[in-house]
Amino acid sequence: MPTISKEDYIKAIYQLESYPDKSVSTTDVANKLEVSKAATSEMVQRLSEQGFLNYEKYRGMSLTEDGKRTALHVIRRHRIWELFLVDVLGLTWSEVHAEAEILEHSTSDFLIERLDKYLRHPKFDPHGEPIPDKYGNLPELPDWVSLPKCEVGKSYRLVKVTDSSKELMDYFTEIGLSLNKVVMIVSRLSYDNSTIIQVGNDSFNISEKIASNLFFIEDV
Template identity: 40%
Template sequence: MIRLTSAEENYLKAVYHLSQEGKTTVSTNDISSEMKTKPASVSDMLRKLAEKEVIDYRKYYGVNVTENGKKYALQIIRKHRLWEVFLVEKLRFAWDEVHEVAEELEHIKSPILIQRLDEYLGHPKFDPHGDPIPDEYGDVKARPRLPLNELAINDGGQIVAVKDSSAAFLRYLDKVGAYIGARIKVLDKVEFDGSLEILVDNKKTLFMSKDVAANILVLQQ
């Protein structure tokens, strides 16, 4: 059975996330930037993870996640997202407050605790930010989503997730009333800078930059 330290889990999760962004091989510099640490420290950690066979690592050639590593990473992500649901739904945390707490809770090793947590929450499929929660076997039920800025004028849909889950961005969405589940329609797009005029829930009009809209994911309807 694979046993990783909390630090090793953090690195494995970072490598997995980077590999999901379309990178066939993840570089040491990519990981260094993601983890905000020096490349030398990254190399030391990658050697440890390679010894535990959760990644394939060759110096100067980059990193790939093994099948065992993928399964392990998905279980870390599952725990993280279940804890986020618990914090928001049961402890009344705001969605911009849960990430750092869940980062600590995700390292709890008890499988029975996570199983009971999942049952207690009613087997949620998505976390408070709209990200899918892997099941106990690592299967992920994703749904088709488009960045809001890619919708055409008069297109509409429902906000189902965000790409940027930073606290500052989530607080901004709270401020303007662009929440998960909101119904939206694109009223206009400005040719000059790509900014959008959005109708929310058929009653509120918002003006939104292209960068903000690119970080809001919509289920088109």
């Protein structure tokens, strides 16, 4: 049974592994968790001894099957809590992450299954991220496109929002964007590649940088 700290490292490494063509380095993990490289180096060795990581000194690391299972277990708890906080307690996108970050380490399997049942076995969290089931299996992902690639004139449904900052999340909340919202692509300005979308009765110009955090599927 890993400690809170170990769960944080394992989760971080799992997330860093998702970037293709790049093995995970000590520095990557240290930056992500905002701890020293020395602390990371130590911890990585301990996790390796305990079978969560494959690791060769100076050569980067990768999670073992055991490590992946543990990571998905933490991620499941995190995402179920996020969904619960948004759907039941009405927290906003920007409010949930910090709370879930703590709760994910303080929730028994028993309680998580009860929450899961209460939420009717959800497959995606409020940001559209997939929730692993209790065996660690991820649901199939929809075939989304990011907003800069959505075609003008068509309608799309929002299925994923990457949470890069509180400011951005609050902005999305403010303009009424939420998961499964249907928006119309009004136009795209070639000048800066920004996109004008219509949400309800209002239109908004979304810069390319912001738009790259929004993922849609065509609404048919």
